[in-house]
Amino acid sequence: MGPETLISDPTAGFQDVLPDSERADFVQLWLKVRPGLPLEAEVLSPDVFAGLSLDEIRALPVLLGKQKCRLDDFFEIYGEKSRRLVLHGNLARVKRIGQGMTSGEIVIRGNSGMHLGAEMKGGSIRVYGDTADWLGAEMTGGLIRVHGNAGGQVGAAYRGSRKGMRGGTILVDGSAGIEAGMRMRRGLISIQGNVGDFAGLQMCGGTLFLGGKAGIRTGAWMSRGTIVAMEQPRLLPTFLYSCTCKPVFLRLLWKQFQDLNVPVPEWAWNGLVRRYTGDTSELGKGEILVCDPESNNAGPVIPGAGCSEAGLK
Amino acid sequence: MGGKPAATLGEIKNRADLVIFWGANPAECHPRHLTRYSLTPKGLFVPNGRKGRTMVLVDIRRTPSARAADIFLQIRPGKDFEVITALRALVKGRPINPRSLEETGLALEQLQDLAERMKRARFGAIFFGMGLTMTRGKHMNSSAILTLGAELNQFAHFVAMPLRGHGNVTGADAVLTWITSYPFGVDFSRGYPRYNPGEYTAVDLLTRGDVDAVLVLGADPGATMPQPAIDHLGRVPTIVLDPKVSHTSRLARIHITTAPTGISAPGTIYRMDEIPLHLRPALKSPYPTDEQVIGRIRESVEARIFDIRNWTGIEASRQ
Numbered sequence: 253m254g255p256e257t258l259i260s261d262p263t264a265g266f267q268d269v270l271p272d273s274e275r276a277d278f279v280q281l282w283l284k285v286r287p288g289l290p291l292e293a294e295v296l297s298p299d300v301f302a303g304l305s306l307d308e309i310r311a312l313p314v315l316l317g318k319q320k321c322r323l324d325d326f327f328e329i330y331g332e333k334s335r336r337l338v339l340h341g342n343l344a345r346v347k348r349i350g351q352g353m354t355s356g357e358i359v360i361r362g363n364s365g366m367h368l369g370a371e372m373k374g375g376s377i378r379v380y381g382d383t384a385d386w387l388g389a390e391m392t393g394g395l396i397r398v399h400g401n402a403g404g405q406v407g408a409a410y411r412g413s414r415k416g417m418r419g420g421t422i423l424v425d426g427s428a429g430i431e432a433g434m435r436m437r438r439g440l441i442s443i444q445g446n447v448g449d450f451a452g453l454q455m456c457g458g459t460l461f462l463g464g465k466a467g468i469r470t471g472a473w474m475s476r477g478t479i480v481a482m483e484q485p486r487l488l489p490t491f492l493y494s495c496t497c498k499p500v501f502l503r504l505l506w507k508q509f510q511d512l513n514v515p516v517p518e519w520a521w522n523g524l525v526r527r528y529t530g531d532t533s534e535l536g537k538g539e540i541l542v543c544d545p546e547s548n549n550a551g552p553v554i555p556g557a558g559c560s561e562a563g564l565k
Numbered sequence: 566m567g568g569k570p571a572a573t574l575g576e577i578k579n580r581a582d583l584v585i586f587w588g589a590n591p592a593e594c595h596p597r598h599l600t601r602y603s604l605t606p607k608g609l610f611v612p613n614g615r616k617g618r619t620m621v622l623v624d625i626r627r628t629p630s631a632r633a634a635d636i637f638l639q640i641r642p643g644k645d646f647e648v649i650t651a652l653r654a655l656v657k658g659r660p661i662n663p664r665s666l667e668e669t670g671l672a673l674e675q676l677q678d679l680a681e682r683m684k685r686a687r688f689g690a691i692f693f694g695m696g697l698t699m700t701r702g703k704h705m706n707s708s709a710i711l712t713l714g715a716e717l718n719q720f721a722h723f724v725a726m727p728l729r730g731h732g733n734v735t736g737a738d739a740v741l742t743w744i745t746s747y748p749f750g751v752d753f754s755r756g757y758p759r760y761n762p763g764e765y766t767a768v769d770l771l772t773r774g775d776v777d778a779v780l781v782l783g784a785d786p787g788a789t790m791p792q793p794a795i796d797h798l799g800r801v802p803t804i805v806l807d808p809k810v811s812h813t814s815r816l817a818r819i820h821i822t823t824a825p826t827g828i829s830a831p832g833t834i835y836r837m838d839e840i841p842l843h844l845r846p847a848l849k850s851p852y853p854t855d856e857q858v859i860g861r862i863r864e865s866v867e868a869r870i871f872d873i874r875n876w877t878g879i880e881a882s883r884q
Contacts, residue, residue, distance in 0.1 A: 290775050292755075317777070318754040345775070366764060385763060404763070411761060450705060469646060469702065489651040489666040490659075532660055533653035 279309065279331040283341025283362070287326060289317040290365065294348040296323075298335040298356025298375060306332040335375075344384065350377050353394070366403070369396045372420070385429065386410075391439070393420045404429030404448065407441045417441065417458065423514055430467070433460040436477065442514055452479045455538060459505065473531050474538030480505065481542050482520070491530035491540065496547060498523045524548045570714045572690070572724040573838045574601075579608035580722070583686035585621045587710060588645060588696025589728045592630040598728070599633060603690065610688075619686075621679065623648070624696060638679070644669040646702045648676070649709040653716060655680040684720040691725040698727065704762065729837045732827065733783070736835035771797045779803040782855060783826070787812035806855050821858055824850035832856070 279301055292315040301309060309332060310324035323329065335356030343349065347365040350358045355375045360368075363381040369388045376395040385403035388396045389410060402424045408431055409416035416435040427445030434453040442461040443451075449467035452460045455477035462470070466485040480502070502523045506516045525541040577584075584603050591598045599605060607614040622634035623645075631637045640648055648669050651661050655676055663673045683689055691714050697706045707727070714725025729735055738748040745751050747760035763769055767786065770776050771794035778801055787795055788811065795816065803817040814820035824830040829850030833841045853861075 289777060315754065318756075449702065453705070469705075472646070472650065472705070487662075487665055488647055489661045489663075489669070490654045491665070492660060492662055531650065531654075533650045533657070536659065 277334055278336045278338050279329065279334045281323075281330075281337065281339045282328040283326060283339070283343060283346075284328045285326050286342065287316055287345050289345070291316050291321075291326060291346045292348055293323070293346050294351040296337065296339065296346070296349045296358070297351065297353045298337060298358065299353055301333075301337060302335050302356070303333060306330075342381075344382075350375075353377075363400070369394070372396075382426070387424075388417060388420070388422045390416055390418070391420045391422075392418045395420065396422045398422075398424045398426070401426035401445065402428040402432075402443070404431055405434055406432040406443070407436050407439065408432070408434035409436075415456070421512070423512060427464065433458070433479075436460065440508075442509070444514070451485075452477065452538075454534075455479070461505070461509075471530060471538060471540050473534050475531070475535035476537045478538070479540045480525075481540060481544075482517070483544055484526075484542050484546075485540070487528060487540065488531065490532040491528045492532065494527045494529045494539075496524060496526050499525065499527075499541070502541065502543065519545055519548055522548045568715055569711055570718060570724045571726060571838070573840055574603070574836070577688075577690045577724070578602050578606050578611075580610050580688040581608075581690040582611060582617060583619050583621070583682060583689040583721075585623070585683075585689065585691045586630060586634075586728070587623045587691060587693040588625075588698070588700070589692055589694025590624070590628040590630045590696075591692070591728065592633055593628065594694070594730065595728060603692065604633065619682065621682070636679070638671060638675060641668065641670040643701045645697050645700065645706050646709050649706075649713050651676055652680055652683075653709075653713050656684060656713070656717060656720070683717055683723070686721045686723070689714075689717060689721055689723040691723070692728040693725065694728045695730070726838060733834045735837055735839055736833070736841075737783075739835045739839050739841075768794050771795075774800075777801050781805045781807075781813050781817070782859070783807075785811040785813050787814075787816050806858055808852070822852050823855045823858055824852045826855065830854035830856075 295312040295314060306329065309329055310322060312323040314321050314323055337358045339360045341362045343360060343365055344363040345365050348367045348370065349364055350369045350372055351367055352371045353375050354373045357375060358377045360379045360381060364379055364383045366384040367386045367389065368383050369377045369391060370386055372391045372394045374394045379398045382400035383398050383402045386405045386408065387402045388407045389405060390413065391407065406424065406428050407417035407422050414435065415437045417439045418437045419439045421439060422441045424443045428443045428447045430448035430450050431453050432443055432447050432451045433441045433455055436455050436458040438458045440459045444463040446464040447462055447466050450469050450472055451462060451466050452471045452474055455474040457477045460479045462479065462481045465483055466481060468486055469488060470485040471479050471491065472488060502525065506521060509516050520543055524547050525543045526547045528540040530536055530538055581603065604618060604620055605615045611617040620634045621636045622631055623638045623640060625640060625642045627639065648671060651666055654661050666673055691710060693710050697710060700706065711725050714723050717723035741751060742748045745758035747758060750760055750762040750766040752759045752765040768790050772791065774797050779798060781803065787798060798813065799816040804819045805811065805814045805817040806821050806823050807814060808823055808825040810820065826832060827834065827844045829846045829848045831844060831846050833843055835841055
């Protein structure tokens, strides 16, 4: 398949992106040819770009289907020798951006393809658009911020792998697909919008924040870990009501959200939650904390109570 | 992640005293299955045949298979995962919330009874069908029932097996597994196999438009796949190998008629329990077999690659 769209002037809007003083510190990549097939570009990573000159960057290998191409077949590139990348254009078919990165920064002004920031260890990624499946899958550190929507399997474990995200932070301003936080072990995922089915599937640690509506089977098979839901999700029969409590942890989470510029509703600072434990078909030490206005109008509460015995409501 | 607790149908015939069908309708869809393998035949350790076995059917409606069953559990549509997860908890003796169980259409007592029967069984077999695998939750529904089957091995010998339709789908899985170690959704674009259902599976690749050519062998995606995937089949060069004109051949650029496998083409097929069986052709066909066509395509592609290499070599020497 030939080039689908050509951006006529690759420098259009260039001035808006960065002030002149900072421009030299960035490598700018403008998508000039929209690939007709998925483009695997794990070379789009600060670790790779750090010591490379412009010519070396242009010659970096990318895979279009099974065909080996050069990076400048698809991108207009400006700048060199930097750990900061700015990507422009609709990169919905460009997979594995920032895979395994350890430091530096990627800014994507457009959509991104699958496996963005998968297995990343450090640094940060910011996306002003939507991302596809496997965002930050099995990451161990770093920060990903998506201003649009994410696909399925955010911070998840790859098929056959026992552990998903093992550290770091993923913040999604929009919605996410199925299996968000699947088998996550540690770290923080925040989804402001709605999530699909199986959020927190087989979680064994970490924190998953759900700001909107959740699909069915939230927290299925979780053994440990915490899901904080701002709306009551539909729960499996293997989740039991434990108590209404005011965990100190939640206020720390809201404080962290404030630092990360994630909005926290005013009433949530009260910090009262209904706590459900499960999944009893697994270890049963996971918890779903429902922090909705109703829980904050609940009756008498033991302040700071941890929850010991799981009982039936 | 429980793995796949498997057995041959012969073992099930000779040993199983508890047979559970989940989201399947063997009486109508696999009419010989009950009488030959799983329910009525007398086996080495089940000398009384039907009387020595208990059959449980779990489905969303009362199908003709329910007449053959000792226990019929009618659950609400799309509640399979919930019921199986609750069963897994009950088998382990853990508490569940009876109020949210009500949504599944079953009472706690019914599930407790089933859990007890499963634990008391000597040899249990779970067969699951498309009612489970093709409803909301899909792969996790299958994962749930396989995990239940695996976990029950703490109490009794248990196996869980998909009750599959169509000719040789098990064969495709089996062969791909012993070649690549993955059963389906395998990508070879980097020269080594990679596995990721949802990314490399045919229906997802077609829906996203991520392929520029399609070879269809022994399948009719034009009849079964969602519309966006079918649309893409029409957009790219599609080649179909089929004994008859299918929905897909109408969309395809090329249709190659082949001999029907098992009738006029010999070969090995895999039964649903992954037992390989050799088939001798009963009739002669004027058409080539799938294998011959693929072999000839491969030969001519290899010749073309050789040509291109030579050609580029000449070009390079000229410069």
